[in-house]
Amino acid sequence: MARQGLTRGDIIAAAIKMIESEGLHNFSLRELASRLHIKAASLYNHIQNMDALYTEVGYYAISELKRAQLGAIAGKRRGEAVEALADAYHRFGKERPEIYKVILSLPMVKNDALQAAAGDIVEPIMTAIGDYNLDEEQKMHLQRVLRSIMHGFISQEEAGCFRHFPADVADSYRMAVRGFILLLENSEKEARV
Amino acid sequence: MARQGLTRGDIIAAAIKMIESEGLHNFSLRELASRLHIKAASLYNHIQNMDALYTEVGYYAISELKRAQLGAIAGKRRGEAVEALADAYHRFGKERPEIYKVILSLPMVKNDALQAAAGDIVEPIMTAIGDYNLDEEQKMHLQRVLRSIMHGFISQEEAGCFRHFPADVADSYRMAVRGFILLLENSEKEARV
């Protein structure tokens, strides 16, 4: 029977590798099992089902995204930090599009672990805008705004929705981020008055 | 054999209905065929394959979204038009989330019909910001920015990503749109100088 002592971690790692190379769309348990030299049914000794495996890949993706963002804003403040964060987020989405897609497919409300993961998504953004003089509620709103801009941009760029016009896509993104910083500064002023 | 003379249009209409009621995820050709009282294989007399059917549903979704947006901005100008457009876009995404998802799944580069459809997505936005004093390239960029904000917001709200904080989601959206209008006005000023 030639058992090789696969662990849950091995399977998650192989799933990540396969999603990145073949695309989320072409992922299948049979092919994953084949790459691990086992049969598909044997995967169920390690994982509950496919959704659970996706969720696990999602945790990995979130932690990687968080790491990229925190690394980018380290030592930076205000506008510079926001630009660095947005740049890191954009780079992550472009370089690892399939892994990025997994994050958005997570059902964020399901359990405590997913709630915690949602916190990991929010944290770097809250840190980046932390130097602005804003109250907590403003920060919550503005965090959502920046996340909308970044995610909306990446997912549409990925879908090919931005090829209708010849204008440079990177310039559009810079303008979007600049607009957000403008909003940040504007909110700050209003808060001071 | 009891032929009922189904048309391509009947099938697309039934597909739209089924996607809206059962969700894009639960859509299947077998179930669709069953609802039309035919076998799944018979669908292929009318459509090329499932992708082509999705594309057709996408055309419908885009035209509906365009209609909603144009209706909302009729007679309005500048900030008022932008707010009305954003509101209509948001309402469409919330009221018909499954149909909305289809739009983003379209491979926008594939053929001329899809290129034209991409134009239908862009058009209402370009009209809404048309009253601002901007050159063509600025408009292209700003159109992308607004689209990113609107789509990013809706898709994350739909995915449950905004439930981490208690702050009102509608307020966040209003702030995002206000930020975009700020950017519009700012771009305009710079253009005049």
Next chain:
DNA sequence: CTCTGTAAACTAACAGTGTTAGTATATTGT
């Protein structure tokens, strides 16, 4: 008004998907 060709339906089958039940066996702990 019949004849013929088209097109709409069918059945059967294929290759693929995730998943469960039941079974054998290698490894680990006692």
Next chain:
DNA sequence: ACAATATACTAACACTGTTAGTTTACAGAG
């Protein structure tokens, strides 16, 4: 050395989209 556990297996089920080949209802032409 023996028992328990966990890892692997085979077989099967109920799905999925899709193709090939077949029947037959209907529309248009002679």
